[in-house]
Amino acid sequence: MDIVVALVGVVSALLYLGQLVSSVNFPLAQRLGLQEKPEAIDPLTSELELRTARWDLPTLWVAPVACGLFLADQAAWPVLALIGGGIYVDCGGRELSKFRGLAAQGVRIGSGSERRLFSATCVLI
Numbered sequence: 821m822d823i824v825v826a827l828v829g830v831v832s833a834l835l836y837l838g839q840l841v842s843s844v845n846f847p848l849a850q851r852l853g854l855q856e857k858p859e860a861i862d863p864l865t866s867e868l869e870l871r872t873a874r875w876d877l878p879t880l881w882v883a884p885v886a887c888g889l890f891l892a893d894q895a896a897w898p899v900l901a902l903i904g905g906g907i908y909v910d911c912g913g914r915e916l917s918k919f920r921g922l923a924a925q926g927v928r929i930g931s932g933s934e935r936r937l938f939s940a941t942c943v944l945i
Contacts, residue, residue, distance in 0.1 A: 829883075829887025835880065836880050840877060846866070860928060865930070882900050883901070883904035885900055915938075916942040
């Protein structure tokens with residue numbers, strides 16, 4: 821069980837770091853492949869992604885911290901895990917719904933491979 825929790829903690833921490841890079845330097849995040857390439861998306865989508873990354877900073881820290889508390893055998897981990905899990909389920913569902921709605925309206929939301937990666941990430945969350 822510790823290995824699974826550690827893996828979840830590492831993945832959620834990496835997602836958080838990706839959003840941190842996106843918040844601080846969005847063009848760098850695009851060059852690193854953390855965000856969609858500018859030529860593959862509508863400017864509206866870029867703006868939405870930047871604002872989403874900035875919102876994620878004060879919210880998505882909870883899951884990796886909960887994993888760390890679990891591994892350190894601290895009593896507070898279940899509370900943070902419930903909060904973090906709820907945030908991840910809500911964020912993943914909202915992002916998937918938003919992007920499907922944008923695509924249905926003809927807004928460019930990324931290349932085929934970027935859309936597949938995004939959908940897989942939302943499902944994992």
